[in-house]
Amino acid sequence: MSSINQADLANLDDGSKKEIMTFLEAENSKQKVQMSVHQFTNMCFKQCVPAINNGDLSTHEEQCLNNCVNRFLDTNIRIVKGLQSLQ
Amino acid sequence: MALSSIFGGAAPSQQQGTTSNPAASKVKEQLKVQIAQELAVANVTELVNKITENCFEKCLTSPYANAQEGCVDQCLAKYMRSWNVISKAYVARIQQASTSGEI
Numbered sequence: 001m002s003s004i005n006q007a008d009l010a011n012l013d014d015g016s017k018k019e020i021m022t023f024l025e026a027e028n029s030k031q032k033v034q035m036s037v038h039q040f041t042n043m044c045f046k047q048c049v050p051a052i053n054n055g056d057l058s059t060h061e062e063q064c065l066n067n068c069v070n071r072f073l074d075t076n077i078r079i080v081k082g083l084q085s086l087q
Numbered sequence: 088m089a090l091s092s093i094f095g096g097a098a099p100s101q102q103q104g105t106t107s108n109p110a111a112s113k114v115k116e117q118l119k120v121q122i123a124q125e126l127a128v129a130n131v132t133e134l135v136n137k138i139t140e141n142c143f144e145k146c147l148t149s150p151y152a153n154a155q156e157g158c159v160d161q162c163l164a165k166y167m168r169s170w171n172v173i174s175k176a177y178v179a180r181i182q183q184a185s186t187s188g189e190i
Contacts, residue, residue, distance in 0.1 A: 061169075
């Protein structure tokens, strides 16, 4: 990988800086979603896939995975609302 | 978001910058590529760790005399399919929340 020229980096114009910031913000939100997917998959796979008999997901397993994410998010929303009402 | 994006399959958006300075454009592109690559590495690492942990747990038992390669291969396929199912469900949920004005 070619290294970044430090002088060029220091001399970036405002427009370029802004473009980089926008890029970073977009990558950052994408990364947050990805990390949540890692977390949910880890959690739901443990609960929904009891045994490994083949490489495919059964309809039952797939439904369980879908429900697992949705119920987790429902719970998360309910917790946030519950805490807000305590304030 | 598909699993392939984790492996750096999604190229950084080729935005036509307003700058005419070639040095600035070069630095900008280098930064974007470097950021995207580092994120891809972080994602693959996370995925490898989580799959190893889960499939080790599901396929192997004490005293670990057998490598259970067949089970591990199937478990890997299952985990990747699960990742895609979860990703779709989560993204759908985010989209639903944003169209209904919840977030």
